[in-house]
Amino acid sequence: xxxxxxxxTGGLLAALAVVSAxxxxxxxxxxxxxxxLRDRALESSDAYSxxxxxxxxxxxxxxxxxxxxxxxxxxxxxxxxxxxxxVYTEQIDVKRWHRGHAHAEVVAPFPQPLVVSSLGYSVPxxxxxLTAEIxxxxxxxxxxxxxxxxxxxxxxxxNRRMERARTGExxxxxxxxxxxxxxxxxxxxxxxxxLRSVGTDSDRFAHTGMMSIEGVENPVPALALSAPDxxxxxxxxxxxxPVEVKLDVDNELLxxxxxxxxxxxxxGREKPEEVMIIGAHLDSWDEGTGALDDGAGxxxxxxxxxxxxxxxxxxxxxxxxxxFGAEEIGLVGAxxxxxxxxxxxxxxIAVSESDFGAGKVWRFDTRLPENKFDIADQMxxxxxxxxxxxxxxxxxxxxxxxxxxxxxxPAFGLYQDGTDYFDFHHTPNDTLDKVDPENLKQNxxxxxxxxxxxxxxxxxxGRVPTEH
Amino acid sequence: xxxxxxxxTGGLLAALAVVSAxxxxxxxxxxxxxxxLRDRALESSDAYSxxxxxxxxxxxxxxxxxxxxxxxxxxxxxxxxxxxxxVYTEQIDVKRWHRGHAHAEVVAPFPQPLVVSSLGYSVPxxxxxLTAEIxxxxxxxxxxxxxxxxxxxxxxxxNRRMERARTGExxxxxxxxxxxxxxxxxxxxxxxxxLRSVGTDSDRFAHTGMMSIEGVENPVPALALSAPDxxxxxxxxxxxxPVEVKLDVDNELLxxxxxxxxxxxxxGREKPEEVMIIGAHLDSWDEGTGALDDGAGxxxxxxxxxxxxxxxxxxxxxxxxxxFGAEEIGLVGAxxxxxxxxxxxxxxIAVSESDFGAGKVWRFDTRLPENKFDIADQMxxxxxxxxxxxxxxxxxxxxxxxxxxxxxxPAFGLYQDGTDYFDFHHTPNDTLDKVDPENLKQNxxxxxxxxxxxxxxxxxxGRVPTEH
Numbered sequence: 012x013x014x015x016x017x018x019x020t021g022g023l024l025a026a027l028a029v030v031s032a033x034x035x036x037x038x039x040x041x042x043x044x045x046x047x048l049r050d051r052a053l054e055s056s057d058a059y060s061x062x063x064x065x066x067x068x069x070x071x072x073x074x075x076x077x078x079x080x081x082x083x084x085x086x087x088x089x090x091x092x093x094x095x096x097x098v099y100t101e102q103i104d105v106k107r108w109h110r111g112h113a114h115a116e117v118v119a120p121f122p123q124p125l126v127v128s129s130l131g132y133s134v135p136x137x138x139x140x141l142t143a144e145i146x147x148x149x150x151x152x153x154x155x156x157x158x159x160x161x162x163x164x165x166x167x168x169x170n171r172r173m174e175r176a177r178t179g180e181x182x183x184x185x186x187x188x189x190x191x192x193x194x195x196x197x198x199x200x201x202x203x204x205x206l207r208s209v210g211t212d213s214d215r216f217a218h219t220g221m222m223s224i225e226g227v228e229n230p231v232p233a234l235a236l237s238a239p240d241x242x243x244x245x246x247x248x249x250x251x252x253p254v255e256v257k258l259d260v261d262n263e264l265l266x267x268x269x270x271x272x273x274x275x276x277x278x279g280r281e282k283p284e285e286v287m288i289i290g291a292h293l294d295s296w297d298e299g300t301g302a303l304d305d306g307a308g309x310x311x312x313x314x315x316x317x318x319x320x321x322x323x324x325x326x327x328x329x330x331x332x333x334x335f336g337a338e339e340i341g342l343v344g345a346x347x348x349x350x351x352x353x354x355x356x357x358x359x360i361a362v363s364e365s366d367f368g369a370g371k372v373w374r375f376d377t378r379l380p381e382n383k384f385d386i387a388d389q390m391x392x393x394x395x396x397x398x399x400x401x402x403x404x405x406x407x408x409x410x411x412x413x414x415x416x417x418x419x420x421p422a423f424g425l426y427q428d429g430t431d432y433f434d435f436h437h438t439p440n441d442t443l444d445k446v447d448p449e450n451l452k453q454n455x456x457x458x459x460x461x462x463x464x465x466x467x468x469x470x471x472x473g474r475v476p477t478e479h
Numbered sequence: 480x481x482x483x484x485x486x487x488t489g490g491l492l493a494a495l496a497v498v499s500a501x502x503x504x505x506x507x508x509x510x511x512x513x514x515x516l517r518d519r520a521l522e523s524s525d526a527y528s529x530x531x532x533x534x535x536x537x538x539x540x541x542x543x544x545x546x547x548x549x550x551x552x553x554x555x556x557x558x559x560x561x562x563x564x565x566v567y568t569e570q571i572d573v574k575r576w577h578r579g580h581a582h583a584e585v586v587a588p589f590p591q592p593l594v595v596s597s598l599g600y601s602v603p604x605x606x607x608x609l610t611a612e613i614x615x616x617x618x619x620x621x622x623x624x625x626x627x628x629x630x631x632x633x634x635x636x637x638n639r640r641m642e643r644a645r646t647g648e649x650x651x652x653x654x655x656x657x658x659x660x661x662x663x664x665x666x667x668x669x670x671x672x673x674l675r676s677v678g679t680d681s682d683r684f685a686h687t688g689m690m691s692i693e694g695v696e697n698p699v700p701a702l703a704l705s706a707p708d709x710x711x712x713x714x715x716x717x718x719x720x721p722v723e724v725k726l727d728v729d730n731e732l733l734x735x736x737x738x739x740x741x742x743x744x745x746x747g748r749e750k751p752e753e754v755m756i757i758g759a760h761l762d763s764w765d766e767g768t769g770a771l772d773d774g775a776g777x778x779x780x781x782x783x784x785x786x787x788x789x790x791x792x793x794x795x796x797x798x799x800x801x802x803f804g805a806e807e808i809g810l811v812g813a814x815x816x817x818x819x820x821x822x823x824x825x826x827x828i829a830v831s832e833s834d835f836g837a838g839k840v841w842r843f844d845t846r847l848p849e850n851k852f853d854i855a856d857q858m859x860x861x862x863x864x865x866x867x868x869x870x871x872x873x874x875x876x877x878x879x880x881x882x883x884x885x886x887x888x889p890a891f892g893l894y895q896d897g898t899d900y901f902d903f904h905h906t907p908n909d910t911l912d913k914v915d916p917e918n919l920k921q922n923x924x925x926x927x928x929x930x931x932x933x934x935x936x937x938x939x940x941g942r943v944p945t946e947h
Contacts, residue, residue, distance in 0.1 A: 067714040070591030078591070123538030123546070123768070126907060213912040214682060215767070239910035243768070246535040299683070300591070300711070439594060439683040442707035443714075 037389040041467050045460045048318055049393055052456035056318060059448035061089065061310035062369075066300040066443045073297040074270045074337035075107035082293050086273040086309075086334050093313055094320035095275035095332070103347040105270045105337045108132050110297060111261030113234055115205070118142060119255040121247055127234040128217035128298065128438075130189060130206070131340060132224045133262050136232050140259035143202050147248055151188045154195050163200035166256055167192070168207075170241055175211040179367065179429035185209045189220050193233035203258055204233040207241035212434035215239050219296055220437045221340050232260045270294070270336040272344045275313075277320050279328040279466065286329045286355075287465045289315060289458065290345075290364040290411055292338030299441030303432065307446055307454075308365035309334055314451075315458040319466070326466035328360060335411040338366070345411035349418060356418050361465050361472050363423040364409025365458065368435075369446040370428035372457045375399050376406035378422040380473040386464075393460045397453055402426060421472040423465070425457045505857040509935050513928045516786055517861055520924035524786060527916035529557065529778035530837075534768040534911045541765040542738045542805035543575035550761050554741040554777070554802050561781055562788040563743035563800070571815040573738045573805045576600050578765060579729030581702055583673070586610060587723040589715055595702040596685035596766065596906075598657060598674070599808060600692045601730050604700050608727035611670050615716055619656045622663050631668035634724055635660070636675075638709055643679040647835065647897035653677045657688050661701035671726055672701040675709035680902035683707050687764055688905045689808050700728045738762070738804040740812045743781075745788050747796040747934065754797045754823075755933045757783060757926065758813075758832040758879055760806030767909030771900065775914055775922075776833035777802055782919075783926040787934070794934035796828060803879040806834070813879035817886060824886050829933050829940050831891040832877025833926065836904075837914040838896035840925045843867050844874035846890040848941040854932075861928045865921055870894060889940040891933070893925045 065085060072082035083100060090098040108131065115125040143166045148154040150171040154162070169188040174181035186209050193204045208218035217235040224230055236244070247254045273293060279285060291308030295301025316332045337343035349356070375394050377387045384404075391401050407413040408422030416422045435441045465472070533553060540550035551568060558566040576599065583593040611634045616622040618639040622630075637656040642649035654677050661672045676686035685703040692698055704712070715722045741761060747753060759776030763769025784800050805811035817824070843862050845855045852872075859869050875881040876890030884890050903909045933940070 063714065067711060067718075068589045070589065070711075081590075121536045121538065122549075213910075215684070215907040215910055239768075239908075239912050242910075242912060243535060243538075246531065250535075300707075440707075442681075442683055442710075444681040444707050444710060 035389055036386050036470050037464055037468055041464060042389065042393065044322070045393055045463050048459040048463055049456045052318055052459050053452050056314050056452050056455040058310035058314035058451040058455050059446065061313050062302055062306040062446055063443060064089065065306045065309060066302045070300045071297040072293065072295050072301060074294040074340050074343065075105045075268045076297065078297070079270055079294055083271045083273055086293055089313065090273070090275035093317040095316065096278040097276040100271040100273050101348065101351065102269050102271055103336050103344050104267050105340065105343055107265035107268045109263040109265055111135065111263065112259070114259040115234060116257050117247065117254060118257050120252045125240045125243070126215050126217055126237040127240070128219040129260055129262055130193070130219060130233040130235060131221040132264065133233045133260065134230045135262045136258050136260045140257050141202055142255055142257040144253045144255050145205065145244060151192050151195065154192065157199065159199040162196065165201055166203045166205055167196040167201045168205045168244055170207045170245060172207065173209055173211055173433060175430065177373070177428055177430050179432055181211070182209065182433060190223050193222050193231060194227050197227055197229055197231045201231060203231050205256070206233065206235050208235045208238055210238065210433050210436060210438070213238050214440060216438035216440050218437040219298060232258055234258065234260065270344070272336050272348055273334040275316065275332045277316055277325060277330040280325040281327040283329050285358050285360050286331045287360055287462060288331050288333055288362045288415070289462050290333040290335055290362065290409065291366055292344065292411060293334040294337050294339050296339055296437045298439040300443065301441060302443045302446050303368040303435055303441050304437065305366045307369035307451065311365045311451060311454045311458055314455045315462050318455070318459050319463055326463060328466045330462055330466045338411055342411055342414055345414040349414050356420065359415060359420050361421040361423060362408045362412045362415040363425065363461065364412040365425070365454070366409050367427040367429050368432040369450055370430065370432065371450050371453050372397065372399050372425045373428050374402040374426035376402035376424035376426055377404050378406045378408065378416055378475050379404060380475055383472050386468070386472070390461060390464060394457055397457055399457060417477055419474040419477050421475050423461050425454070425461065427454070503857055504854050504938050505932055505936055509932060510857065510861065512790070513861055513931050516927040516931055517924045520786055520927050521920050524782050524920050524923040526778035526782040526919040526923050527914065529781055530770055530774040530914055531911060532557065533774045533777060534770045538768045539765040540761065540763050540769060542762040542808050542811065543573045543736045544765065546765070547738055547762055551739045551741055554761055557781065558741070558743035561785040563784065564746040565744040568739040568741050569816065569819065570737050570739055571804050571812050572735050573808065573811055575733035575736045577731040577733055579603065579731065580727070582727040583702060584725050585715065585722060586725050588720045593708045593711070594683050594685055594705040596687040597728055597730050598661070598687060598701040598703060599689040600732065601701045601728065602698045603730045604726050604728045608725050609670055610723055610725040612721045612723050613673065613712060619660050619663065622660065625667070627667040630664065633669055634671045634673055634726070635664040635669045636673045636712055638675045638713060640675065641677055641679055641901060643898065645841070645896050645898050647900055649679070650677065650901060658691055661690050661699060662695050665695055665697055665699045669699060671699050673724070674701065674703050676703045676705055678706065678901050678904060678906070681706050682908065684906035684908050686905040687766060700726055702726065702728065738812070740804050740816055741802040743784065743800045745784055745793060745798040748793040749795040751797050753826050753828050754799045755828055755930060756799050756801055756830045756883070757930050758801040758803055758830070758877065759834055760812065760879060761802040762805050762807050764807055764905045766907040768911065769909060770911045770914050771836040771903055771909050772905065773806070773834045775837035775919065779833045779919060779922045779926055782923045783930050786923070786927050787931055794931060796934045798930055798934045806879055810879055810882055813882040817882050824888065827883060827888050829889040829891060830876045830880045830883040831893065831929065832880040833893070833922070834877050835895045835897050836900040837918055838898065838900065839918050839921050840865065840867050840893045841896050842870040842894035844870035844892035844894055845872050846874045846876065846884055846943050847872060848943055851940050854936070854940070858929060858932060862925055865925055867925060885945055887942040887945050889943050891929050893922070893929065895922070
């Protein structure tokens with residue numbers, strides 16, 4: 012679409028083309044094929060059907076549950092029908108946890124129920140529940156600084172709001188309350204944690220999510236509150252009387268059990284041992300159907316591979332789609348994958364993961380050695396017409412991808428518009444209706460350009476030194 | 480703002496002004512006072528604090544519950560602080576009902592949980608729940624036409640979508656499934672009803688609401704499904720295999736009990752026995768905090784009365800604010816009010832109710848005898864600058880107001896923008912954050928114009944013949 016060279020005169024054009032062909036790492040032929048793939052993706056790719064299938068036929072699939080088991084079977088079957096050369100699973104071990112009920116209500120001074128959700132691995136309340144006064148903190152830092160006597164015997168209420176941003180950059184600071192809040196509250200003698208949901212919506216849904224329980228001696232129940240319910244507590248506290256809340260939570264930590272990474276390969280025609288990994292995570296939280304997190308990502312990378320598998324010949328290298336297990340509970344699948352494949356890491360030429368919903372890709376980040384930036388520039392010729400701008404070289408390759416990046420593996424990041432991602436993230440409201448089929452076509456178009464060119468290119472991408 | 484007369488020549492203008500002054504029912508002095516009230520409302524009215532108080536200090540208040548009892552106490556107290564001359568309650572009798580849990584899940588072919596809410600007065604399932612195949616109908620008409628053998632032993636799934644409109648006119652046709660669906664399903668031998676929520680959102684909230692159980696011999700459990708869950712069942716059915724759903728519902732019909740209409744009066748200085756009634760309903764459904772339905776309406780009419788009470792003298796007639804009880808379960812408060820006050824109906828000069836959320840008023844409807852249309856035209860001089868257009872003469876005066884209208888009482892309708900009202904209506908998501916304080920100021924400005932002028936005007940409004 013954007014072809015500035017066409018405005019030059021014919022002779023200059025020819026001369027430039029020769030220079031270009033000699034100097035640039037990606038061949039014109041490969042770029043032409045990638046362009047055809049891109050346009051095919053825009054016209055006829057159907058990632059939507061894949062995420063529809065996953066959400067309707069499987070639905071919630073928290074790691075280690077029955078839904079997870081069904082998702083693994085679904086993924087194997089789906090890969091077989093999509094034309095992969097090899098489809099297999101690799102077992103991983105996960106900490107299992109049963110979510111029971113979670114009820115919360117204000118008992119004084121203004122009795123009314125609250126909408127809450129247990130954070131992942133929250134312990135239950137004692138049988139019959141617990142009732143205590145709440146004590147509010149602006150954020151986890153304020154809680155950290157508070158004297159234990161202010162907290163002891165109380166329910167800690169962390170009331171930090173998350174900022175909306177296309178990049179999702181409000182998440183990092185806000186999620187500290189979820190990952191560390193319970194530990195700090197428990198250490199200071201609190202009886203429970205209520206956390207304003209880490210989310211940007213104003214719907215009456217609580218946002219669940221993982222918290223770290225490792226090494227917490229006396230864990231206490233930890234619940235997310237919906238934004239309107241956090242507002243409610245805030246307004247009650249402003250009236251100056253003690254606010255007492257009753258919690259009744261029934262969860263259970265179970266014995267460790269198996270889950271799986273599900274893997275499908277388009278085997279390379281020349282260097283099958285060299286691998287481009289494109290990934291997403293198969294597991295989801297358990298209150299929605301995981302359409303955005305990460306059904307969309309699963310669909311995007313599977314449809315990308317399907318388009319490449321339809322070419323008359325295989326790319327030079329192997330394209331490996333890894334649907335990681337147990338991402339939500341600590342990148343478990345990615346960590347165990349890297350551990351199990353440590354000796355082969357040098358053959359993983361690059362990694363990229365789709366795990367930020369179903370918005371359009373708007374930025375192309377990389378993590379490449381400086382002498383490989385040309386490759387990204389060439390890719391940009393095909394990505395720019397999709398409305399994608401060149402980003403930075405700090406891509407972490409996605410959550411699971413970051414585990415590979417930590418080992419020096421180069422990465423690509425096709426950054427999606429996440430403006431409304433945290434409206435739905437980790438809530439019952441993460442459902443198929445939030446996915447726009449047209450946006451998925453644009454995603455697949457970008458993914459197929461990047462994936463094909465890396466799998467097909469002559470040279471490699473080297474290694475990227477890790478920062479520490 | 481709209482003064483076409485100003486384009487006429489001076490002499491003709493003066494002549495017309497004389498004719499106008501003689502012919503028009505509302506005096507220029509009254510109109511001037513109304514204009515001051517309107518502008519004061521726009522600048523400094525604070526209905527928002529009232530709805531904030533109701534939602535924070537009371538919250539859910541379904542008729543006949545503890546929350547309802549607290550709401551009545553709240554309303555009495557609030558009226559006393561707002562400057563009413565007389566504040567009192569009138570007892571009504573309501574059918575009471577306990578909402579227990581309502582769980583639903585697909586058990587085959589694709590097991591996963593569904594988000595549902597019992598419709599008002601739904602019976603429970605047998606202990607341990609019930610499981611049956613679902614059978615889909617496009618709407619209640621299709622169910623009515625279906626042979627009993629298609630329905631017998633099954634769970635009826637009514638899958639009608641509601642249209643979005645500023646007027647909310649999609650509600651009437653869509654709500655038929657809720658009001659009549661269970662009765663028809665039960666008569667044909669169904670074991671339960673699942674209804675696509677009567678709502679316009681695509682959030683994972685089920686919209687509860689009243690259904691008619693009067694005279695149903697063998698009622699069956701009736702539940703609303705959230706829109707995403709209705710989509711899910713629809714998608715499963717398209718795959719061609721029988722879809723089996725398990726329901727586990729625990730509700731209970733209780734003995735009848737008391738609720739109250741709460742009434743506050745600004746007593747008329749000249750004709751205290753003549754009354755302008757402005758109303759809203761105090762009860763709400765029980766899963767949200769009833770901010771839009773009808774906390775906003777309660778706040779608008781209370782703040783309207785407060786502004787009028789601040790005038791140096793009382794209006795000629797009595798302004799009576801009636802906060803009706805038990806509107807949601809069948810206009811119970813309004814019906815019992817009219818029954819109890821039948822002999823005084825001729826003194827109710829007009830009625831109007833605010834019960835359509837917290838959007839801006841955009842249209843001014845009436846129900847007046849034809850020879851009183853001038854009054855509405857004069858009011859429009861003050862309403863038009865608020866962005867309000869003249870509507871029709873078919874106003875029903877609001878849900879509770881309609882009970883008065885059926886007795887020939889004239890009515891006014893300040894029609895709010897309801898574009899997003901049915902996104903939140905009867906769901907847990909009906910919370911304070913959906914209320915815009917600026918919109919409430921505009922509402923109060925319109926209400927104070929209408930309420931003051933009717934209470935103050937020289938003549939009366941006559942009676943409007945009922946249609947049958």
